[in-house]
Amino acid sequence: MGAITLQNVRKSFGDVEVIPGVDLEINEGEFVVFVGPSGCGKSTLLRLIAGLEDVTSGRILIDGQDVTDAGPAKRGLAMVFQSYALYPHMSVRKNIAFPLKMAKMPEAEQKARVDRAAKILNLDSYLDRRPGQLSGGQRQRVAIGRAIVREPAAFLFDEPLSNLDAALRVNMRVEISDLHNKLKTTMIYVTHDQVEAMTMADKIVVLRAGRIEQVGSPLDLYNSPANRFVGGFIGSPNMNFIEGEAARRMGAHSIGVRPEHWRMSTTEGAFPGTVGVAEHLGSDTLLHVELDSGENVIARAEGEFPVHHGDKIWLTPQDGRVYKFREDGLAA
Amino acid sequence: MATRQTQSLAKIMRAPAIILLLIWMIVPLGMTLYYSFLNYNLLNPTQTSWAGWFNYQYFYTDPAFWDSIWNTLILVLGVLCITVVGGILIALLIDKPIFGQGIVRILVISPFFVMPPVAALIWKNMIMHPSYGVFADVAQFLGMAPVDWFAQYPLFSIILIVAWQWLPFATLILLTALQSLDGEQMEAAEMDGASALSRFIYLTLPHMSRAITVVILIQTIFLLSIYAEILVTTNGGPGNASTNLTYLIYRAARLNFDIGGAAAGGIIAVVLANIVAIFLMRAVGKNLD
Amino acid sequence: MARAVSTQTKIGWTIAAWVVALLIFFPILYTVITSFKTEQEAIAGFDLIPSFTLQSYGEVQTQNDYIRPFTNSVIIAVGSTILALIVAIPAAWAMAFAPTKQTKNILMWMLSTKMMPAVAVLVPIYLIFLNTGLMDTRIGLVIILMLMNLPIVVWMLYTYFREIPGEILEAARMDGATLGQEIVHVLTPMAVPGIASTLLLNIILAWNEAFWTIQLTTTNAAPLSAFIASFSSPQGLFWAKLSAASTMAIAPILIMGWFSQKQLVRGLTFGAVK
Numbered sequence: 005m006g007a008i009t010l011q012n013v014r015k016s017f018g019d020v021e022v023i024p025g026v027d028l029e030i031n032e033g034e035f036v037v038f039v040g041p042s043g044c045g046k047s048t049l050l051r052l053i054a055g056l057e058d059v060t061s062g063r064i065l066i067d068g069q070d071v072t073d074a075g076p077a078k079r080g081l082a083m084v085f086q087s088y089a090l091y092p093h094m095s096v097r098k099n100i101a102f103p104l105k106m107a108k109m110p111e112a113e114q115k116a117r118v119d120r121a122a123k124i125l126n127l128d129s130y131l132d133r134r135p136g137q138l139s140g141g142q143r144q145r146v147a148i149g150r151a152i153v154r155e156p157a158a159f160l161f162d163e164p165l166s167n168l169d170a171a172l173r174v175n176m177r178v179e180i181s182d183l184h185n186k187l188k189t190t191m192i193y194v195t196h197d198q199v200e201a202m203t204m205a206d207k208i209v210v211l212r213a214g215r216i217e218q219v220g221s222p223l224d225l226y227n228s229p230a231n232r233f234v235g236g237f238i239g240s241p242n243m244n245f246i247e248g249e250a251a252r253r254m255g256a257h258s259i260g261v262r263p264e265h266w267r268m269s270t271t272e273g274a275f276p277g278t279v280g281v282a283e284h285l286g287s288d289t290l291l292h293v294e295l296d297s298g299e300n301v302i303a304r305a306e307g308e309f310p311v312h313h314g315d316k317i318w319l320t321p322q323d324g325r326v327y328k329f330r331e332d333g334l335a336a
Numbered sequence: 337m338a339t340r341q342t343q344s345l346a347k348i349m350r351a352p353a354i355i356l357l358l359i360w361m362i363v364p365l366g367m368t369l370y371y372s373f374l375n376y377n378l379l380n381p382t383q384t385s386w387a388g389w390f391n392y393q394y395f396y397t398d399p400a401f402w403d404s405i406w407n408t409l410i411l412v413l414g415v416l417c418i419t420v421v422g423g424i425l426i427a428l429l430i431d432k433p434i435f436g437q438g439i440v441r442i443l444v445i446s447p448f449f450v451m452p453p454v455a456a457l458i459w460k461n462m463i464m465h466p467s468y469g470v471f472a473d474v475a476q477f478l479g480m481a482p483v484d485w486f487a488q489y490p491l492f493s494i495i496l497i498v499a500w501q502w503l504p505f506a507t508l509i510l511l512t513a514l515q516s517l518d519g520e521q522m523e524a525a526e527m528d529g530a531s532a533l534s535r536f537i538y539l540t541l542p543h544m545s546r547a548i549t550v551v552i553l554i555q556t557i558f559l560l561s562i563y564a565e566i567l568v569t570t571n572g573g574p575g576n577a578s579t580n581l582t583y584l585i586y587r588a589a590r591l592n593f594d595i596g597g598a599a600a601g602g603i604i605a606v607v608l609a610n611i612v613a614i615f616l617m618r619a620v621g622k623n624l625d
Numbered sequence: 626m627a628r629a630v631s632t633q634t635k636i637g638w639t640i641a642a643w644v645v646a647l648l649i650f651f652p653i654l655y656t657v658i659t660s661f662k663t664e665q666e667a668i669a670g671f672d673l674i675p676s677f678t679l680q681s682y683g684e685v686q687t688q689n690d691y692i693r694p695f696t697n698s699v700i701i702a703v704g705s706t707i708l709a710l711i712v713a714i715p716a717a718w719a720m721a722f723a724p725t726k727q728t729k730n731i732l733m734w735m736l737s738t739k740m741m742p743a744v745a746v747l748v749p750i751y752l753i754f755l756n757t758g759l760m761d762t763r764i765g766l767v768i769i770l771m772l773m774n775l776p777i778v779v780w781m782l783y784t785y786f787r788e789i790p791g792e793i794l795e796a797a798r799m800d801g802a803t804l805g806q807e808i809v810h811v812l813t814p815m816a817v818p819g820i821a822s823t824l825l826l827n828i829i830l831a832w833n834e835a836f837w838t839i840q841l842t843t844t845n846a847a848p849l850s851a852f853i854a855s856f857s858s859p860q861g862l863f864w865a866k867l868s869a870a871s872t873m874a875i876a877p878i879l880i881m882g883w884f885s886q887k888q889l890v891r892g893l894t895f896g897a898v899k
Contacts, residue, residue, distance in 0.1 A: 018726075056795050058339045075341065077801040089796035093814040102810075103800035150800070345804060346723035349715035353779055354731065356712060360772040361738045367749035426645055432638040442883050443646040446653055449882035451833040453854040454871045458652050460857075461864060462659060468864065470655065473671040503649065505893065512890045550894050561742045564835035564850070568857040582744045589748050590840070602745035613740035617733055 006067070006157040006190030007032045008053060013062035015048055015214075022048050023214040025062070030158075030192065030207075035184050038194045039201040040211035040237070046194045047162055049211070053192065054160050055079050066157055077106075082151035083160040086167065088143045090135035090150075097122075097131040100149045107154075121149040124186070141172045148183070158190035165200065177203060198238050202226070210234050232333040235260045241290065243327070244301035250275070256328035256336045263290070263304040265325035270311065273318025277301070279311050293317055365606070371599035378593035391600035401601075403576040404584040407491055408608075411498070411580055412559045414491075416552055418499040423506030423551065424544070430507070431514050441511075448504040452564035459497045460486065460569045490570045490578035497565050502558075506551045513547035514540070546619070553616035560609055581605055653875070660868035667864035681869035688866075691873065694852035698874075700763050701838075701848050702831040705770035706824055709778040712771075714820070717782035718812065722791055732783065735776040736895060743773075743836045754841055763846045766838060770831045778827055781892045785819025786812075822888030825881055832878045849874040 008030040015023040023045050030036050038046040051057045053064060055076035063072050071079050082103070090099050097118055104114040122128045125145040135143055144164060151159055161180070165173045181204050184191050195201055201208050202222045210217040210225065210233075218230040222238075229235035235243045239262055247258040267273065268291070277295040289309040293301050303319055311317055328336040375387040395401045430440055447455065463470050464485040472482035485493040517540065525535050561582045566572055572579035572587065579587070585605065589598035647654075659667050660682070661675035685691045720728045750769065759765030789812065797811045813820075835850040842851050853874055856867055882889070 054799060056339070056798065075339075076795075076798045077803075081799070083796065083799045085792045085796055087790055087792050089790065089792040091793065091797075091811055091815075102797070102802075106801035106806060150796075154800075342723045342804075343725070346719035346725075349719040350731070353712045353716035353735075353775060356772065357735055357738050357775060360775075361741065364746035364749040364753075365741070367752075368746055371748055426649075429638070429642050429645060432642065433635050434639040434642045435635065436639070436643070440642050440646040441886065443650040445882065445886050445889075446650055446879060448889075449829060449833070449879045450653065450875050451850045451853070451878075452835045453839075453850055453857075454874055455652075457853065457856060457867060458656050458871060461867060462655055463652055468668045470671055500649070500652070508886060509890050509894060554893060557740055561744060561836065563744070564839065564854060567839065568854055582742065585744045585747065586840075589751065595748055595752070599748045602742075602748060605742045606745045609740055609742045609745075613737060616740070617736060 008158060009065040011063040013052060013064060014060045015052055016060050026216055030190060033188050033190055035191045035204060035206045036209060037201040037205035038209050038211060039198055042196055044211040045214035046211050050160055050162055050192060050194045054081055054083050080157040081160055082154050082156035084147045084151050084164045086163045088147040090143055090146055092135055095132050095134060096127060096146050099146055100153055103150060103154045117153045121153045125149050140168050141176060144176060158192060161193040163195055199240060210237060230335055232329045235327055241302045246299055254328060257331040258329045260327040261321045263302045265322045266303040267320045267322055268303055268305055268309060269318045273320040275319045277317055279313055279315045279317055282312055368599045368602045371595050372603050374596045376595040378595060387596055391596045394597060395600055400576050400584060404579045404581045407578060408580040410491060411495060411562060412556055414495040415499045415502060415559055416555060419502045419506040420548060420551060422503050423510045426507045427510040427514050430511055445504045445508055447500050453568050455501050456497055456565040456568035464493060486570050494565055494569060494578055498562055502555055509547050509551050510544055513544045517543050549619050553612060553619060556612045656868045657872050659865055660872045662865050664863055664865045681865040684866050685870045694847050694849045697763060697846055698832055698848035701766045701770060702828045704767040705831050706827040708771045709775045713775060713778040713782055717779050717786050721783055721786035722794060735779055739776040747840060751840060760841060761843045761846045765841060766846060769837050770834055774827050774830055777892060778823055780895045781823040785816060789815050822885055825885040826888055826892040829878050829882055
C-alpha cells in the first residue's frame with residue numbers, strides 16, 4: 005500500500021504553467037521530501053497528489069490505480085497542513101475522530117483508534133480541549149493524529165513545521181521520523197528547509213520552477229549534485245562557487261567547494277584571501293573570506309581555528325571535493 | 337483555486353443571488369427609462385403618447401427642479417460637514433481614557449437605530465415645536481422669542497435632524513479607525529518631539545483619511561435619498577424650500593400622477609448617484625485584494 | 626501600551642464625554658420620559674420627571690391597533706432577512722472559497738445595485754405592485770426589502786467567510802467530507818458569529834426602512850415605519866401618545882443595535898473599515 009506514480013503531470017493556472025511536466029516514482033513505505041525555494045511548485049505538486057487541485061494533463065496512480073479524476077476523499081491519503089487546519093469548534097477528540105465519523109465507522113472502533121493515536125502522540129490528557137487551548141507543538145500533533153487514525157495509503161505533509169519555533173522544530177522532526185519508522189507508511193513531505201530534507205528523507209526531490217532538478221538519497225545529492233542549483237541548495241552553509249581563471253584551469257566553467265571542504269592555512273595554499281567576519285562557535289569556526297581574486301567565500305573548520313578579522317589566509321580544496329560545472333550549470 | 341468539481345458547484349450556488357439582483361437592476365430601471373420618454377399620467381392613462389425628450393426638457397426648465405437640486409446639495413453638504421467634523425471630535429473624545437466608555441458609546445450610537453419617521457417626529461414635536469418643544473422652553477427660559485423652526489428655517493431644521501441620525505455612524509466608524517492607530521507610532525512621534533497638534537495632523541488624520549472617505553461616500557449615497565424626514569416634517573415646504581430631488585420625484589409620481597415626469601427625474605437621480613458611486617466603489621474595491 | 630493618566634485628567638475627559646453623549650441621546654431619553662406622562666404633563670413645559678402612567682401605551686393599542694404594524698414589522702424585517710440569507714449564504718460560500726477572475730467584478734456589481742436610488746425605480750415598482758395585487762401586502766414588502774439588502778448580506782457574509790482559512794475546508798475534504806458535510810459540520814459552526822451579526826444588522830436595516838414601506842402600504846401591511854409616519858399631522862398633537870408609539874417602535878431595534886455595533890461598522894462599510 006502506498007506506491008504513488010506521477011506520469012507527465014502538468015498544471016497551469018490560466019496562462020501560467022506552474023508544473024511543466026513531472027514524472028516521479030514513489031515507492032511504498034518511502035519517506036520522500038519535496039524541497040525547493042518558495043514558488044518552485046512543490047506545494048502545488050503535493051496538492052495535485054492530494055486531489056485538492058486538478059491536473060491539467062498527465063496521470064496520477066496510487067498502487068497502480070488511476071486516481072487522476074478522483075476527489076480528495078477517494079484517494080485514501082491523509083494530509084497535515086501548514087496551518088494545521090484543525091476544526092476550532094471541535095474538541096481534540098472530535099478533531100481526530102472527524103475522518104472516521106465521515107467514513108461512518110462504528111463509535112467503539114472510532115474511540116479505540118483515537119485512543120491509540122493519542123497514546124502514540126502523547127495527547128491523552130488533552131483530548132477534551134479545544135485546539136485554541138493548545139500550544140503550537142500540540143496542535144501539530146493533533147493534526148498528525150487526525151491523519152494517522154485513517155490508516156491512509158500515504159501521508160502528505162505541507163511544510164508542517166514552518167509555524168513552530170526553532171527548538172520545537174528539531175523535536176517534531178525527530179518525532180515525525182520516529183513515526184515513519186513505526187508506521188512504515190509512505191510519507192511525502194514538502195519543505196523549503198534543506199536541513200529538514202537531509203535529516204528526514206529516504207529520497208529527496210529537488211524542484212525548481214516546477215521542474216525536478218534531481219532525485220536521490222540525501223547523500224547522493226550531497227556528494228554528486230546533478231547541477232549547480234542542487235549543489236548550492238543542498239548543504240549549509242551554501243556551496244561556494246568560483247568562476248573565471250581558476251575554474252578554467254580545472255577544465256570547468258565554474259567550480260564549487262563546500263565550506264567544510266577547504267583546507268585552511270595561514271601560510272600557503274591555492275586561494276589567498278583576507279578574513280572578513282570570523283564566527284567562533286567552539287565546535288567549529290566559520291570564516292567569511294574575501295579572496296584576492298574578488299570572490300567572497302565561506303570556509304568552515306572543525307573546532308577552533310585562531311584567525312581574526314583582517315588576517316591573511318590561504319584556502320585549498322580537499323582532494324576530490326571540487327565540483328565542476330559546465331556553462332549550462334550541469335555537472336561536468 | 338480549486339478543482340473543476342468545486343468550480344462548477346460554485347457556479348450553481350452563485351447563480352440565484354446574481355439572477356435576482358440582475359432582474360432587480362435591469363427590469364425596473366429599463367421601465368423607468370422607457371416611461372421617461374412617455375406622456376403618461378395615471379389620471380389620464382388612455383392619452384399616453386411618445387414624448388421624446390419632453391419630460392427631461394420640462395424638468396430642465398422647471399424652477400422647482402433647480403430648487404430641488406440646490407436643496408439636495410445643501411442637505412448633503414450640510415449633513416456631511418456636521419457629521420464628519422462632529423464625528424472626528426466625538427471619536428477623539430470617546431477614545432480618551434474615560435469612565436464608562438462602553439455606556440458612552442451606546443448613548444452616542446443610539447440615534448442611528450431610530451427609524452427616520454420617528455426621528456423626524458421626535459424632533460418636530462418634542463424638540464423644535466414652537467410652543468411645546470424643548471428649544472422653545474429654553475428660549476423662554478432665556479427670555480427670547482421661540483423660533484418656528486420648520487416654517488422659518490425648514491431646510492436647516494431637516495439638516496439638523498438628519499445630522500443627528502448620521503452623527504453616530506460617522507463617530508462609530510471614525511472611532512474604529514482611531515482605535516486601530518498604532519500606539520508605538522504615536523510614542524515614536526512624541527520621542528521625535530512632535531506636539532499633540534502636529535501628531536494629530538501628521539499621524540491621526542492621515543490614518544483616518546480612508547475611514548473619512550468611506551464615511552463621506554456612504555453617507556452621500558443615503559443622504560441623496562432623504563425622504564421620510566421631509567414627508568413627516570415639512571412636506572417639502574414652505575413652497576419648495578425643503579424639497580430635495582427624491583421628494584420632488586415622489587411628488588410628481590404619487591401626488592401629480594405624472595409617470596413620465598417622475599421617471600425622467602428618476603433617471604437624473606440615477607446619474608447623480610452614480611457619480612458618487614464610482615468613487616465609493618474605487619475606495620471599497622481597493623480593499624478587496 | 627496605554628500610559629497611566631492622572632485621575633484628574635480622566636475625570637475631566639469623562640465629564641466632557643458624558644455631557645456630549647447625553648446631549649446626543651437626549652431626544653430619545655426625553656421621548657421615553659414623555660411616553661410615561663399624561664397628555665397634560667406632556668405639553669406643560671420641560672420636565673424630566675413623569676408621573677409614570679402607562680395610559681398612552683394603552684391608547685396607542687386601543688385607538689390605533691398598534692399590534693398590527695408591530696407584527697407587520699417583525700414579519701417583514703425577519704422574513705426579508707432570512708430570505709436574503711438563504712440566497713446569500715451559498716453565493717458568499719462560492720465567492721469566498723471558489724473565487725474566479727470574475728468574483729471581484731461580481732461583488733462590485735452587486736454593491737453597485739445598492740447605489741441605485743430607490744426613487745429612480747419608484748414608478749415601475751409602484752405600477753407593478755398596483756397591477757399584480759402586491760400593493761399593501763407583506764409578501765410584496767418582503768420581496769422588495771430582500772432585494773434591497775441582498776448586496777449587503779452577500780458582502781457581509783463574504784467578508785466573514787473569507788476569514789475562515791481555506792485549508793480547514795480542504796482538510797475536511799481530505800477527511801472524506803462531502804460538500805454538504807463540509808458546510809454543515811465545518812463551515813457553518815465556524816461562521817455562526819458572522820451569520821448572526823449579518824442577520825442582526827439586516828433586521829435593523831429592514832425594520833427602519835421608511836421609503837418603500839410608506840410607498841407600498843396603506844393599512845393592512847403597514848409596518849411601524851409607515852404607521853408612525855401617519856402620525857405626522859393630527860395625531861401628532863398628542864405628545865404622550867406619539868412618544869409611547871415611538872418608544873415602542875424603536876426600543877426593540879435600539880437594543881439589538883447596541884449588541885451589534887461592532888458588526889455595524891463592518892457591514893455598512895462593506896468591509897472597508899474594520
